[in-house]
Amino acid sequence: xxxxxxxxxxxxxxxxxxxxxxxxxxxxxxxxxxxxxxxxxxxxxxxxxxxxxxxxxxxxxxxxxxxxxxxxxxxxxxxxxxxxxxxxxxxxxxxxxxxxxxxxxxxxxxxxxxxxxxxxxxxxxxxxxxxxxxxxxxxxxxxxxxxxxxxxxxxxxxxxxxxxx
Numbered sequence: 420x421x422x423x424x425x426x427x428x429x430x431x432x433x434x435x436x437x438x439x440x441x442x443x444x445x446x447x448x449x450x451x452x453x454x455x456x457x458x459x460x461x462x463x464x465x466x467x468x469x470x471x472x473x474x475x476x477x478x479x480x481x482x483x484x485x486x487x488x489x490x491x492x493x494x495x496x497x498x499x500x501x502x503x504x505x506x507x508x509x510x511x512x513x514x515x516x517x518x519x520x521x522x523x524x525x526x527x528x529x530x531x532x533x534x535x536x537x538x539x540x541x542x543x544x545x546x547x548x549x550x551x552x553x554x555x556x557x558x559x560x561x562x563x564x565x566x567x568x569x570x571x572x573x574x575x576x577x578x579x580x581x582x583x584x
Contacts, residue, residue, distance in 0.1 A: 486581035
């Protein structure tokens with residue numbers, strides 16, 4: 420599975436969902452023998468608890484490359500930016516090293532190749548690796564790495580939130 424595909428929910432989550440459906444059905448069938456209000460409260464509690472467990476798994480953090488792809492193009496391999504940027508990572512044509520920009524793996528390799536020298540230079544200069552915020556600034560506007568504009572700052576914050584989530 421590539422890093423751009425969403426992983427299916429864990430098997431236990433499907434089992435929990437089946438148990439939840441069974442429990443709801445048995446509660447609805449048994450509502451004649453008990454108070455409807457109490458039964459609905461129990462059902463609501465079970466849905467909130469078990470549903471929260473399953474949904475909580477989906478809110479995990481993204482890696483930097485998946486977050487960058489989502490933020491730059493919405494994971495669209497055919498995206499072309501207003502300045503002619505290509506691929507899911509919106510790489511300027513003059514920086515594109517070759518390969519098919521509409522192929523997710525070629526685009527990832529190209530983005531990683533472009534960023535490696537920027538990250539190496541940043542680490543050499545600052546004596547530490549770039550934070551997620553700085554990573555995005557290095558990607559989007561490397562000349563602004565020490566003083567990003569308001570627009571770049573906002574996008575870098577959004578990027579950091581996707582990675583940190």
